[in-house]
Amino acid sequence: MTEKPMVLMPEDVQRLLGKDAQRNNIWAAKMVSDIVKTTLGPKGMDKMLVSPTGDIIVTNDGVTILNEMSIEHPAAKMMVEIAKTQETEVGDGTTTAVMLAGKLLENAERLLDKKIHPTVITKGYRLAAEKSQEILSEIALKITPKDEDVLKQIAMTAMTGKGAEDAKEKFADIIVKAVKQINDDGKIDLNDIKIEKSKGDGIDDTELIAGIVFDKEKLSHDMPSQVRNARIALIDFPLEIKNPEIDTKISISTPEQLHGFLMQEEKEIKNMVEKVKLSGANVIFCQKGIDDFAQYLFSKSRIYACRRVARSDMEKISKATGAKIVSNLNELTGMELGSAEIVEEIKHGEEIFTYVRGCSNPKALTILIKGGTGHVIDEIERAIKDGLGDVICSLKSGLVVPGGGAVEIELARRLREFGHSLSGREQLAVEEFASALEFIPTTLAENAGLDPIEILTELKSKHDSGERNAGINLFNNKVENVLQAKIIEPLKIKTQAINSATDVSIMILRIDDVIASSGKSSPSMPRGMPPGMGEY
Ligand code: ADP
Numbered sequence: 001m002t003e004k005p006m007v008l009m010p011e012d013v014q015r016l017l018g019k020d021a022q023r024n025n026i027w028a029a030k031m032v033s034d035i036v037k038t039t040l041g042p043k044g045m046d047k048m049l050v051s052p053t054g055d056i057i058v059t060n061d062g063v064t065i066l067n068e069m070s071i072e073h074p075a076a077k078m079m080v081e082i083a084k085t086q087e088t089e090v091g092d093g094t095t096t097a098v099m100l101a102g103k104l105l106e107n108a109e110r111l112l113d114k115k116i117h118p119t120v121i122t123k124g125y126r127l128a129a130e131k132s133q134e135i136l137s138e139i140a141l142k143i144t145p146k147d148e149d150v151l152k153q154i155a156m157t158a159m160t161g162k163g164a165e166d167a168k169e170k171f172a173d174i175i176v177k178a179v180k181q182i183n184d185d186g187k188i189d190l191n192d193i194k195i196e197k198s199k200g201d202g203i204d205d206t207e208l209i210a211g212i213v214f215d216k217e218k219l220s221h222d223m224p225s226q227v228r229n230a231r232i233a234l235i236d237f238p239l240e241i242k243n244p245e246i247d248t249k250i251s252i253s254t255p256e257q258l259h260g261f262l263m264q265e266e267k268e269i270k271n272m273v274e275k276v277k278l279s280g281a282n283v284i285f286c287q288k289g290i291d292d293f294a295q296y297l298f299s300k301s302r303i304y305a306c307r308r309v310a311r312s313d314m315e316k317i318s319k320a321t322g323a324k325i326v327s328n329l330n331e332l333t334g335m336e337l338g339s340a341e342i343v344e345e346i347k348h349g350e351e352i353f354t355y356v357r358g359c360s361n362p363k364a365l366t367i368l369i370k371g372g373t374g375h376v377i378d379e380i381e382r383a384i385k386d387g388l389g390d391v392i393c394s395l396k397s398g399l400v401v402p403g404g405g406a407v408e409i410e411l412a413r414r415l416r417e418f419g420h421s422l423s424g425r426e427q428l429a430v431e432e433f434a435s436a437l438e439f440i441p442t443t444l445a446e447n448a449g450l451d452p453i454e455i456l457t458e459l460k461s462k463h464d465s466g467e468r469n470a471g472i473n474l475f476n477n478k479v480e481n482v483l484q485a486k487i488i489e490p491l492k493i494k495t496q497a498i499n500s501a502t503d504v505s506i507m508i509l510r511i512d513d514v515i516a517s518s519g520k521s522s523p524s525m526p527r528g529m530p531p532g533m534g535e536y
């Protein structure tokens with residue numbers, strides 16, 4: 001009788017065990033962190049990303065860089081997730097979060113080298129993260145929607161060093177005005193601020209529109225290009241007779257029948273248009289199609305009409321003008337109409353837009369970004385979104401912290417104190433956690449061409465002597481009170497970054513076995529093991 005060998009897994013499954021698994025994952029996480037590191041801060045560099053089809057993105061934005069790279073290593077993918085979470089939760093601080101996770105893992109490796117067990121490290125990291133949240137809420141400063149200057153400073157800090165640098169005061173002004181306008185008693189929805197982009201002109205011509213701009217032209221040349229005191233109807237069904245969803249067949253055998261049929265159709269269209277006119281509307285935005293004959297009738301009545309307007313725009317126009325979106329013409333009365341000072345068609349170069357502007361107290365509005373080329377506009381859009389995200393989350397929590405590394409240094413100092421109160425080896429992990437936080441100010445310095453060690457020493461000594469707002473001011477390259485230098489960030493950037501960086505580094509540290517089945521289409525096994533892997 002021959003003995004059959006026992007098989008647990010198919011042959012093509014690759015496995016990394018114990019230290020190999022750990023080191024390989026840490027290596028990958030460090031690689032990801034290294035990629036974004038050089039972009040951190042106002043003096044950070046940009047990256048040029050070229051897609052397989054040759055599209056180019058020039059950016060400084062952590063999450064954009066990581067999203068555009070096709071990262072395959074499983075641990076590296078977890079790092080990318082950190083950036084995505086940070087982006088959705090806060091909208092800024094993606095580089096910081098990823099770098100923190102990378103450094104936590106790098107420092108953990110030092111402890112692993114000292115034969116400290118991963119569970120001890122993860123426990124220490126968890127303690128440190130909890131303590132950090134406590135300290136952060138202690139050192140955070142309160143703001144209210146009335147602190148407009150502080151809000152502008154927050155927006156400017158978010159945009160410093162991005163493509164928006166040259167016009168950041170103007171942008172900060174736009175951002176704060178926009179957010180204040182849509183603030184509904186503390187409920188703020190970023191979706192209520194539409195970002196529309198238009199090539200041509202300079203970035204300085206970017207403007208805030210008290211209303212909605214969208215890329216549709218009026219339906220016919222004969223319609224007015226501008227309607228003042230607009231009374232706007234929003235209709236979400238087709239102003240046509242044919243229902244495109246139902247395939248109908250009509251048999252017509254005599255010319256009279258055809259004539260009768262056409263007359264009937266005309267009558268129905270006329271009826272529809274009459275109802276619209278009766279409501280008093282002089283502008284129609286229809287989410288579906290508009291019949292040619294209806295177009296003609298609207299033109300004759302000097303009504304401005306657009307068809308196939310996107311649902312998202314319809315909703316925003318509704319919020320901006322107070323119009324209700326109607327699904328049945330019988331419902332359309334003067335009550336359902338919205339109002340705006342002006343509705344007009346404007347051409348920018350090749351593009352044609354419809355502007356709905358001059359809305360009184362709009363609950364949705366538009367930031368119209370202008371710039372010379374698509375790449376410039378896209379990078380400005382990312383910067384403005386960072387600014388919007390930061391202002392919104394500062395207002396939501398009402399708490400902010402000093403930037404320029406000040407908060408990280410203060411945290412590190414207090415965490416070390418806390419570490420001394422612990423017995424056991426977790427203390428060492430808390431210590432490494434503290435030094436990971438210091439990686440933010442040292443990188444800010446390094447990216448600005450300053451001596452990181454010198455800066456760190458100066459920062460530490462200032463904080464030791466009680467200057468808790470001392471950070472690097474990269475406007476003048478000095479270590480000083482950064483609140484006075486107007487470098488301010490929302491607290492949430494830091495709490496979120498620390499939370500997700502800790503969670504992911506703990507998750508990665510707890511892995512001691514990577515089992516990867518090499519399905520043909522998914523090369524999920526860590527590729528490109530670093531040289532020397534598995535030799536210890
Ligand atoms: P992230 O993707 O993490 O937001 P950024 O490139 O936007 O990365 O850099 C943010 C960091 O730059 C923060 O630590 C912030 O405090 C710092 N920072 C912003 N403006 C200044 C400044 N003028 N001087 C020093 N540090 C600054």
Ligand code: MG
Binds near residue numbers: 093
């Ligand atoms: Mg930022």
